[in-house]
Amino acid sequence: MTQDELKQAVARAAIDYVVDGEIIGVGTGSTANFFIDELAKIKDRIKGTVASSEATAARLRGHGIPVFDLNEVESMAVYIDGADEITNSGAMIKGGGAALTREKIVASVAKKFVCIADGSKLVDTLGKFPLPVEVIPMARACVMRQLAALGGEPRLRVKAGTQDAYITDNGGEIIDVVGLSITDPVALEEQINQIVGVIAVGLFAKAGANVCLLGTGEGVKTLTF
Ligand SMILES: O=C(CO)[C@H](O)[C@H](O)COP(=O)(O)O
Incomplete structure (x- = not known):
């Protein structure tokens, strides 16, 4: 199966978690887009x-x-x-699509977080995928210095094909931190949240996923945390 077929399979499986008559929080990205297309079939x-x-x-x-x-x-x-990465305990890196702050806000209101991901997203240790951090633009440089002190290499995300900073839906900028090996995701999430100028960090560890529907060649596996 292709990666897109795996994403479609988990998007279909996620429909079982939709609660009739309720409001559903919906994420961002290619897997979430497949889910939206499935949700449309049962929108009533x-x-x-x-x-x-x-x-x-x-x-x-x-x-x-x-x-x-x-x-x-x-x-x-x-x-x-x-998610961009998820561990066996439900901690995630998110924000590859730059929506991490609103994702974290909406997820915080929901009773349950169901992560839908193809099997390539399951990792032992978070950090191979660059960790996104959304910042207030005027704080970009000072936040980058503090992120470098944590051991990673911070890089400003730019609009494709330009040198201009990528601007989020919130008017923030994204710093992607490369080269971290995140052995204690809860502690790192708390540490980065303390940096003045940070809007949100794409570590979802303190409040991670409750369920992960993982697309594999052998079918959709359900991990619960
Ligand atoms: O956090 C996200 C967007 O901010 C996405 O969930 C994450 O980037 C995964 O994207 P995709 O489903 O396209 O692989």
Whole structure:
């Protein structure tokens, strides 16, 4: 199976976690996009969604699925999203698609985080994938110095084909930290959260996934944490 077929398989499997009549939190990225396309087939069963990015909101609306502002929502049954890396204990690196801050906010309201990922995302130790950190633009340089002191190599994410900083839906910039071996993800998440100027770090460790639907050649495996 191709990587896209594995992503489609987990997106289909995630429909079992959709709770009828409820609001569903929806992530960002190619796997989340496959999930949105599956959700569209059963859209009449749900009350609506909360989106973790403008791109996701546009895709949901394109399918005629209601998208609520998070401020209008008191509870959410489940949040369904991809990951760049996930461990056997449910800790994740996210933010390859630059939506980490809204993903973390929406996930924090949901009762359950269901991660959907192809098998290549399962790792023993986080950090091979560069760790995204969203920052306030004026704090870029001082945050980068503090991230370098943690042992990684911070790089400013730029818009494809330019030297210009990539700007997120929140007006922030993204620093990708290369070369970390993250043996204590909870401690590192707390440490980076303490740096003034950081909006959010793409480590989802303190509140990681509750379930991971992992696409493999032998079918979809369900990991619970
Ligand atoms: O965190 C994310 C976006 O900010 C995505 O979930 C992550 O990058 C995985 O993307 P994909 O499903 O395209 O592999």
